[in-house]
Amino acid sequence: MTSDAPPSHSNPPAELGRVGVLLVNLGTPEGTDYWSMRRYLSEFLSDKRVIEWSQLYWQPILQLIVLSRRPQKVGKAYEEIWNHEKNESFLLTYTRSQSDLLGSALRDLPNVTVDWAMRYGKPSIASKVQELKDTGCERVLVFPLYPQYSASTTATVNDEAFKALLKMRWQPALRTVPPYHDDPAYIEALASSIQAKLATLDWEPEVLLTSFHGIPQSYAAKGDPYPGQCHITARLLRKKLGWSEEKLQLTFQSRFGPEEWLQPYTDKTVEALAKKGVKRLAVINPGFVSDCLETLEEIAGEAGEIFHEHGGEKFVHIPCLNDTPDGMRVLETVVRRELQGWV
Numbered sequence: 001m002t003s004d005a006p007p008s009h010s011n012p013p014a015e016l017g018r019v020g021v022l023l024v025n026l027g028t029p030e031g032t033d034y035w036s037m038r039r040y041l042s043e044f045l046s047d048k049r050v051i052e053w054s055q056l057y058w059q060p061i062l063q064l065i066v067l068s069r070r071p072q073k074v075g076k077a078y079e080e081i082w083n084h085e086k087n088e089s090f091l092l093t094y095t096r097s098q099s100d101l102l103g104s105a106l107r108d109l110p111n112v113t114v115d116w117a118m119r120y121g122k123p124s125i126a127s128k129v130q131e132l133k134d135t136g137c138e139r140v141l142v143f144p145l146y147p148q149y150s151a152s153t154t155a156t157v158n159d160e161a162f163k164a165l166l167k168m169r170w171q172p173a174l175r176t177v178p179p180y181h182d183d184p185a186y187i188e189a190l191a192s193s194i195q196a197k198l199a200t201l202d203w204e205p206e207v208l209l210t211s212f213h214g215i216p217q218s219y220a221a222k223g224d225p226y227p228g229q230c231h232i233t234a235r236l237l238r239k240k241l242g243w244s245e246e247k248l249q250l251t252f253q254s255r256f257g258p259e260e261w262l263q264p265y266t267d268k269t270v271e272a273l274a275k276k277g278v279k280r281l282a283v284i285n286p287g288f289v290s291d292c293l294e295t296l297e298e299i300a301g302e303a304g305e306i307f308h309e310h311g312g313e314k315f316v317h318i319p320c321l322n323d324t325p326d327g328m329r330v331l332e333t334v335v336r337r338e339l340q341g342w343v
């Protein structure tokens with residue numbers, strides 16, 4: 001049954017009064033071939049929250065230039081980090097697992113249903129909001145899986161969720177999860193994942209880079225709070241670990257296009273540190289809830305190569321919190337807090 005079904009009072013969902021929790025991550029291509037990559041990148045890079053240029057100017061460049069080559073290049077990179085066992089990206093594998101594990105963790109709240117969606121690609125936010133409504137959820141908590149708020153990530157997820165309501169006669173109530181960049185549970189989980197990883201090594205890093213995805217500087221200048229929230233996360237983590245500013249440094253990665261992005265850049269910093277004589281380096285990506293192309297290929301792969309090419313000796317990438325018990329504790333803490341008054 002859908003919301004377009006005739007008079008709802010004579011045809012109600014099986015069970016009303018339920019609460020939905022919808023985890024939403026960035027997205028994923030369906031495969032690593034040219035057309036799957038092109039479809040995914042075209043949807044992603046047509047989002048006006050991501051590329052803020054005039055569409056009249058941007059669409060011809062995107063469709064005729066960017067999407068003629070980038071799908072092959074990025075497809076090859078995805079191929080290297082693809083979850084071949086499940087024939088899907090790890091971002092998808094982890095997001096589904098987080099949803100399943102959160103559902104189990106919230107067993108004491110029997111009227112809560114946990115599900116997941118992607119902002120780009122499938123399953124879409126609209127299809128999941130509709131599905132939750134159809135199974136009796138009168139309230140839905142939308143959780144954009146980004147600890148730090150940016151218009152290019154959090155806001156576009158929220159836009160899409162509210163857009164899904166536009167076509168519904170009987171809308172569920174919608175709440176969105178705010179950023180949790182300074183939540184003690186998040187900072188503790190990051191610190192303990194660092195300590196656990198370092199305990200497996202027979203060496204100690206001289207420097208730990210906290211590498212966040214960047215945004216163009218112009219977005220920050222227009223008021224995006226993202227860089228400030230990244231700095232708060234790094235500062236709290238430094239405090240929690242008792243490390244100096246020299247030992248725990250903040251950088252920004254994943255530049256795209258010709259503009260200036262937030263600095264310092266991760267790749268340039270890795271190179272400069274190696275050239276300065278730093279021999280042992282660790283990198284963590286606190287802004288990514290799950291490992292993905294940007295962490296596995298750009299950091300674990302490329303940044304490690306840059307470090308070694310310029311004289312570095314030991315390099316380690318500390319995995320994202322993913323679906324680990326530490327990571328799940330963070331998601332559960334945030335969700336229980338944001339569900340208050342609803343359960």
Ligand SMILES: C=CC1=C(C)c2cc3[nH]c(cc4nc(cc5[nH]c(cc1n2)c(C)c5CCC(=O)O)C(CCC(=O)O)=C4C)c(C)c3C=C
Nearest residue numbers: 026027028050051074091150152153213215256292293294
């Ligand atoms: C102007 C372009 C981009 C902005 C702004 C941007 C912000 C942003 N992105 C993430 C998280 C992720 N981005 C990922 C991939 C990715 N990002 C961009 C561009 C912008 N991102 C592109 C073009 C791509 C695709 C890869 C490529 O073509 O280089 C991913 C990985 C997705 C995956 O499937 O693995 C994530 C996650 C954040 C957090 C952010 C702003 C704060």
Ligand SMILES: [Fe+2]
Nearest residue numbers: 213214254294
């Ligand atoms: Fe991105």
Ligand SMILES: [Fe+2]
Nearest residue numbers: 254293294298
């Ligand atoms: Fe990248």
